[in-house]
Amino acid sequence: MRTLEINKNDAGQRLDKFLQKRFKTLPKSLMYKYIRKKCIKVNGKKCEIQTMLNEGDVLTFYIKDEFFENAQPKTYEFMKAPAKFDIVYEDKNIILIDKKPGIIVHQDKSYHFDSLVARVQHYLYDKGEYNPEEDKSFSPALVNRIDRNTGGIVIAAKNAESLRILNQKMKTRELEKFYLCLLYGKPKKDNDILKGYITKNEAKNKVSVFKKEVEGSKEIRTKYKILDFNGKYSLAEIELLTGRTHQIRAHMASIGHPLVGDTKYSNKKAPDGFKYQALYSYKIKFNFTEAAGNLEYLNGKEFEVKRVWFAKNNHISL
Structure with a gap:
């Protein structure tokens, strides 16, 4: 017999x-059979597949030791990534x-060992805020994605409740x-x-923009404001009113x-000096219209990257 206690990050799921x-x-x-045969219990009682787990629940197991021994890796892949x-x-x-x-934010075909999510997990592991041995079904995760060649703000959630919200x-x-x-x-x-x-086009990982609806198309809306112009280039602030792949790049190109x-x-x-496209997700606002649970304190707050490599104080830095 073995037991496991459900912690905060493991709670709230079936x-x-x-x-x-x-x-x-x-x-x-075999998992379904174990549950049906009462080889797995919650708080000493028979449970169902859909039983919701709460923090502090104790699971009792009468199953083969091999499943416990193989449940957790001996080493962690994220430790290969720098915690920086x-x-x-x-x-x-x-x-x-x-x-x-x-x-890159997540693993892709070119992945070797380094990704942003791996860096986050390594960082929190070093701080003692993440332990895979204790957080059985949750790993710190990213809420939003940014393309490899684009910079900007990415949100990482430290716990399951924050990630869900x-x-x-x-x-x-x-x-x-x-x-x-x-x-x-x-x-x-200007606006x-x-x-x-x-x-x-999935094969080419490239999008096309049309003025009118075509078969298989999705609507896009892109709001822009010109902040500076030096006679050759314009610095623009963009707000995505819809979020599609390569929307900013393709939409601005479509108007010349x-x-x-x-x-x-x-x-x-x-x-x-331009190794990447000049695009940066530089500001985020938390504008909650519904309850936000343990993140309610973020409502109305705004965060901004102060140093963008091609701009300074809303002016072109070329």
Whole structure:
């Protein structure tokens, strides 16, 4: 017999979901059998697949030791990544990270050992705020994504409750994100809301923008404001009213003002020193319209990256 106590991060989920995360080598069919045969109990009582787990619940197991022995890795992959990144803001629930261009947020085909989420997990492990041996079914996770070649604010959740709340706030667009970008030329209007439709070519990882709806397209709305113009380039603040892949890059290119350094949506040669497209998610506002649980204290707060590599004090830094 073995026991496990449910901690804060493991609470609030169904028993079967917890077991699948905790015991990765336990076949699902055998897990259901164990529950049915009362080989797994919650607080000493028979339980069901859909039993919701609460903090402090004690699970009792009469199962093979091999599933316990193989449930946790002996070493952690995230330890290979450096525990280094720039922090915009941190508290007990979240970290706002200033991700630099060139860093991937999650594993992809080019992944070796370094990613932003691995750095976060390593950082919190070193601080004693994350222990995979105790957090059986939760790992610190990222709430939003930013392309490898784009920089800006990425939100990391330190606990399961914060992750659930922020994922929901992202869906309901209660997190307002603002970008800075450098454009070739200057649009006719200093302020505008661009509207259109977008399709994606998955094979080429490239999107196309249309003025009218076409088959398979999705509506896009992009709000921009010109902050500075030096006769050749414009510095623009962008607010995404919809969030689609490559929306800013493709939408601005579609009106004849692509981003400087963007080799996918522009054939213009970038100035020396432009290794990446000039795009940065530099500001975020927490604008909750519904209850936010343990994150209510963030409502109305605004956070900003002060140093963007192509801009300074809302002026072009070229």
